[in-house]
Amino acid sequence: MPRPSYVFKRSYNAALDHIAPPAQDMLNVSSLAKAVDVSRTTSRRILEKLCVGGFVQKTPDSSYRIISRPEAEDYFPDEETLSTIEQLETKFMDWILTKRMGPGSTINEAKFAHEMGISNTSAREFLLKLSRFGFLRKEPYKTWSLEGVSDEYADEIMEVRLLFETSAVARLARKDDNDPFWNDLNRIRKKHETLIAHLEHGAIEMPGLDAEFHNLLNAAAGRRLILAIQDVISMIFHYHYHHIWKEEQRLAMAALALQDHIEIIDAIQTKNEELARERMQKHLSNARYALKRPPYRFMTPAIQTHTPHDTRSEG
Template sequence: MARQNTVFKEAYNRCLAELSTNDNLPSEPELGERLGISRTTVRAILSRMHEARLINWDKRVKTVLRGPEVQDFFPDEETNSLNDVIEKSFMKRILTGDAEPGTQINEAELAREIGTGTTSVREFLIRFSRFGLIEKRPNSHWILKGFTIDFALELTEVREMFELRSAASFAHLSDDHPAWADLDEIEAEHHVLLADIDARYKDFSALDEKFHLLVHRASGNRFVVDFYDVIAFIFHYHYQWNKAFARARNERAMIEHLDYIAALRSRDPDRIEAACRLHLNSARQTLLQSVPG
């Protein structure tokens, strides 16, 4: 229900934009296709808009009464992008229960579970399939191929090449580049998390993703940044595959991050490379240990 509520809020905000450019809203199927959501969610959105006197909904006629105002939107912190919702739901499905190589994934079932349209789910699965973890079969079915040692090794090899290059580029950013302020903020978040490590060690994966994405962006290379989606997708969730010693592992990674951050600030190429290699080696070992079986 929480996932469906998030889908509803995110889609509702996007649907509000339709009110500014139309006198009448399109049909329910067309609106669902346009927003990538189910008919049930479309009706829930229309019902709320009718109650808020944004539209007059009379069977097939949906007349726009007024444009949206700031208070009509759900706050950003209550919404996630539709792709994020599908990603989290998909990963939860393959990381829990008995999802082993050969497990079937049905587009319609996944869409129904999330509360979104099958088109959005299909587009996500097509993008995800290029990683080699799932494979398309006839009749809207997909097969989980499994996360293997070979896959983990290939992923870490590419990650290390890209991140070493990106970290070296970070040292050459101008003094007034906004990345330095972002680095300050991320460092402060590390200290806050470390101060409450026993209760909050599970929050580390999100901070880990935020830090490494900042480093990768310093490369200025769109392909490096785009590939980080793959890296984040796997490395973010591998913490859930192997929960053994998670607290100690996350605490060590945070300390390595702080050394890494100090190295970036030094602008010393040798120091940056050493800190980067040390941390990436730890991440490689953790990922390999998380491979099922």
């Protein structure tokens, strides 16, 4: 059997989210296809794998009875659900940070393609995409120059994010109680709590978790425009952070971002639309401040990880 693609793995993880709520006890090919937005063929493949995993059992009428709920370890790892371009963005970020490449550094197109293990054409398309965001500038002889992030560019991006992401969290707070989003939100909250418990790794691991957090919110809220550029925005901004922060400052900002995220999650889970908007605005303002100048006065906050009173559990 061929190895499942990243698309199948994403859909399978979505199916696990779908069967996680206790209120869900039966499903069929059509209902699962609709729930996770896949074809009936893919839905059948997912159900076959769920049967093998002991999560569902086929009934005589070709429906499926849910017999077990998924745990965190039952999901495909996040890195296995990334598309080729998403994997390349991650590899590119690691590459330029490992080489300590700052603004003005030069990238040779052919050498970059070789180190990334991709064709010259794919390398050129990827670098061209970054140049549209002002991060790279095309130079003669198939070379590229790193530009960094200007204040004007950062202001422009933050205006767009404020417009889309503050309305996104308010929309999420209105979701139905049985929506699979709540399982996704709980799952990412646990990731935040794990990183908070091991904060010494925060400066390294926070960029990936930050991108995952914002992607989850924007995807669940249907913000397709911001989703189309979210990964590149995250990559560019976190690259910039590494060049203006000292190590202890990066750790302090990671702690602050974790606190912001937990507060946003709390507001969404309690279905407080206005508070969710305010907390997202505060989070983006903190991120903007960090881009404007090095955050020398930031102190590591005392992070609260209590579970909020969830109004969705009330009858």
